[in-house]
Amino acid sequence: MTDDIRIRRTAQSKLGQVDWNHLPFGRIFSDHMLVMDYADAAWQTPEIVPYGPISMQPCNATLHYGQTIFEGMKAIRAADGRITLFRPELNARRFNESCQRLCMPSIDEARFVELLKALVRCERDWVPASAESSLYLRPFLFATDELLGVRPSETYKFMVIACPAGAYYAKPVSVKIEEHYTRAAEGGTGRAKTAGNYAASLLPTKLAHDEGFDQLIWTDGKEHRYIEESGTMNLVLVIDGVILTPSEDSDTILRSVVKRSVVDLAKHWGLPVEERRISVEELVAAIRDGRLQDAFGAGTAATIAPIAEIGLRGERFALPPVETRTLSTRIKAYLDGIKSGAIADELGWCVEV
Numbered sequence: 001m002t003d004d005i006r007i008r009r010t011a012q013s014k015l016g017q018v019d020w021n022h023l024p025f026g027r028i029f030s031d032h033m034l035v036m037d038y039a040d041a042a043w044q045t046p047e048i049v050p051y052g053p054i055s056m057q058p059c060n061a062t063l064h065y066g067q068t069i070f071e072g073m074k075a076i077r078a079a080d081g082r083i084t085l086f087r088p089e090l091n092a093r094r095f096n097e098s099c100q101r102l103c104m105p106s107i108d109e110a111r112f113v114e115l116l117k118a119l120v121r122c123e124r125d126w127v128p129a130s131a132e133s134s135l136y137l138r139p140f141l142f143a144t145d146e147l148l149g150v151r152p153s154e155t156y157k158f159m160v161i162a163c164p165a166g167a168y169y170a171k172p173v174s175v176k177i178e179e180h181y182t183r184a185a186e187g188g189t190g191r192a193k194t195a196g197n198y199a200a201s202l203l204p205t206k207l208a209h210d211e212g213f214d215q216l217i218w219t220d221g222k223e224h225r226y227i228e229e230s231g232t233m234n235l236v237l238v239i240d241g242v243i244l245t246p247s248e249d250s251d252t253i254l255r256s257v258v259k260r261s262v263v264d265l266a267k268h269w270g271l272p273v274e275e276r277r278i279s280v281e282e283l284v285a286a287i288r289d290g291r292l293q294d295a296f297g298a299g300t301a302a303t304i305a306p307i308a309e310i311g312l313r314g315e316r317f318a319l320p321p322v323e324t325r326t327l328s329t330r331i332k333a334y335l336d337g338i339k340s341g342a343i344a345d346e347l348g349w350c351v352e353v
């Protein structure tokens with residue numbers, strides 16, 4: 001139910017200024033944004049208003065203690081003009097799991113999806129037509145109490161902003177296995193999509209960039225022995241014909257919607273899949289022996305991102321040529337196909353707005 005949303009449209013659309021052939025990730029924002037405040041222990045009336053600055057006091061709790069979470073989703077235009085969201089109910093569930101970990105008020109899952117759909121309907125002209133591009137949606141929630149005391153805020157702001165964007169990674173990525181810094185410890189916030197996890201990753205990722213890598217592969221915080229996830233995506237490997245991905249049993253790995261879809265699809269196709277701990281040693285031995293057949297990142301922004309090279313302790317291992325990789329090629333073709341409408345969406349993953 002979204003009849004209660006108040007809509008105030010911009011008098012001046014920015015659509016005419018967009019270069020649709022050049023859509024860098026996260027830099028161009030659509031005309032409107034959704035805003036819904038939480039106060040007096042209840043969600044207030046949502047509003048869709050022109051995209052623009054928000055004001056806050058310097059003592060805003062989020063600025064000091066980072067009580068904030070976010071999601072990443074995409075609105076895609078099919079060849080026949082229909083616009084869909086990909087498994088938005090999984091984002092709604094993960095959003096609420098993050099809320100729970102960060103002591104924030106949840107949003108009813110169906111309501112979350114309806115709010116997202118309402119913004120996309122308003123911004124439908126901002127959904128790119130090209131197959132590789134989409135309208136990236138960034139729902140986020142942050143504390144708004146004006147107080148320097150350390151305690152959960154009593155007021156919050158939920159917002160959704162949208163940006164037309166092309167591929168996050170323009171080419172296969174080079175990743176370094178990180179054995180010193182830690183992304184998430186057991187009992188910490190690794191499973192939540194919260195800003196602090198990303199802030200803590202900036203220095204190690206910068207150091208990896210300085211060495212010529214695009215991203216890191218994080219290892220567990222206890223022994224740095226098992227691979228966990230990459231900075232902007234989760235990991236999938238194929239070794240000896242078996243699809244492997246780090247299990248999400250611990251609370252250190254973010255539950256990726258795209259990674260879950262890869263696993264669901266592989267099972268649906270009857271392919272062997274194992275969700276379990278994967279040691280650095282096992283991965284490197286498989287690369288050295290030529291038993292690693294595929295390796296890719298899976299994420300909303302990253303989509304299916306082939307990994308070209310893995311670095312460890314000063315060594316760099318080139319992975320098999322992307323053209324030889326049957327799993328990632330098949331998965332990407334299937335996901336692109338259901339989104340464009342070229343393939344029947346038999347699992348009902350693309351939800352029309």
Ligand code: COI
Nearest residue numbers: 072073232299300301302
């Ligand atoms: C997403 O894939 O939506 C993400 O949130 C990753 C982002 C940090 C680029």
